[in-house]
Amino acid sequence: EDKPILKEKIDSYKGRGVFATKPIEKGSFVLEYRGELITKEESDCSEGFDHFYILVWTTTFFSYCVPFSIDASQEDGSLGRLVNDDHKLPNCRMKRIMVDKKPHLCLFAIEDTAIGTEITYNYGDTKWPCDLKHI
Numbered sequence: 481e482d483k484p485i486l487k488e489k490i491d492s493y494k495g496r497g498v499f500a501t502k503p504i505e506k507g508s509f510v511l512e513y514r515g516e517l518i519t520k521e522e523s524d525c526s527e528g529f530d531h532f533y534i535l536v537w538t539t540t541f542f543s544y545c546v547p548f549s550i551d552a553s554q555e556d557g558s559l560g561r562l563v564n565d566d567h568k569l570p571n572c573r574m575k576r577i578m579v580d581k582k583p584h585l586c587l588f589a590i591e592d593t594a595i596g597t598e599i600t601y602n603y604g605d606t607k608w609p610c611d612l613k614h615i
């Protein structure tokens with residue numbers, strides 16, 4: 481379950497987005513980008529994946545650069561998959577948290593965020609959807 485501090489709303493240009501319904505303090509946990517952990521190869525090769533909702537990131541592992549993906553193409557009511565990009569002034573940052581040796585991608589506020597503000601993070605330098613480097 482996502483925290484009851486957020487709601488989904490339509491923005492005419494970006495489609496659906498996620499907005500704060502309570503003030504969010506800088507540094508606090510906002511939500512998890514939930515979905516199925518898959519390899520980069522699976523997300524590149526498989527037909528039928530909705531690339532719109534696949535988050536890709538790389539992790540440095542013993543000096544190797546290892547790509548991972550989370551497939552959030554299921555309409556499961558979770559909000560992480562609906563957070564839009566802001567390359568210039570995002571109010572959140574994605575961090576990788578390890579729980580039981582499994583990575584969880586979580587958004588944290590990088591500034592105090594007022595009620596009604598859209599939650600955003602920087603997807604990365606490359607094309608849609610999200611391509612995060614070394615998190």
Ligand SMILES: C[S@@+](CC[C@H](N)C(=O)[O-])C[C@H]1O[C@@H](n2cnc3c(N)ncnc32)[C@H](O)[C@@H]1O
Nearest residue numbers: 494495496532533561562563564565566608609
């Ligand atoms: C992970 S989805 C985010 C939720 C999406 N807005 C929706 O309605 O389902 C990523 C897609 O949202 C749209 N999007 C995200 N940020 C955007 C932005 N700043 N401007 C325009 N479209 C954006 C793009 O189409 C992108 O491929």
